[in-house]
Amino acid sequence: MLEDDEQHEDADEGCLGPMDLAERALRERFPNWLTRGSIFVVPDGWALIVLDLFDAIAAKVGKDADIWVGAIKTQFAGLGVAYHAQDALRDRIQPLVAQADEAARRTCEICAAPGRYSVDGRGSYATMCAVHCEEHGFGVAALSRH
Numbered sequence: 001m002l003e004d005d006e007q008h009e010d011a012d013e014g015c016l017g018p019m020d021l022a023e024r025a026l027r028e029r030f031p032n033w034l035t036r037g038s039i040f041v042v043p044d045g046w047a048l049i050v051l052d053l054f055d056a057i058a059a060k061v062g063k064d065a066d067i068w069v070g071a072i073k074t075q076f077a078g079l080g081v082a083y084h085a086q087d088a089l090r091d092r093i094q095p096l097v098a099q100a101d102e103a104a105r106r107t108c109e110i111c112a113a114p115g116r117y118s119v120d121g122r123g124s125y126a127t128m129c130a131v132h133c134e135e136h137g138f139g140v141a142a143l144s145r146h
């Protein structure tokens, strides 16, 4: 059984998960891309994917590029990134965002093990490994996209 009480009692460093730490690091490193208004809701299993994505974008266009990320979150069991950038910049960034989405769709959103597109009895979709599918009552979903 999970002991939820312990986890939520105080918000000190010890309670931060991989994604909290990744978000904090990214907000410090890219204060213009991620502002107070940026929504950042990504499951722990995808922390490395998101860190890699920002690294890849910075390597390609420079960290001073004029980009604003409005939201980065789970979307259709993949990684959705809504951002503003001029068209020329967007053309260079978009392939990296698509790659990160593809990577997320193969990665368990809870533990980062190889995952697959899964659905539960209520029609919720997620990308999870076999262990977490079992634990959360998900089964393999038919891929209707692609």
Ligand SMILES: [Zn+2]
Pocket (backbone or CB within 6 Å): 108, 109, 110, 111, 112, 113, 128, 129, 130, 131, 132
């Ligand atoms: Zn897992």
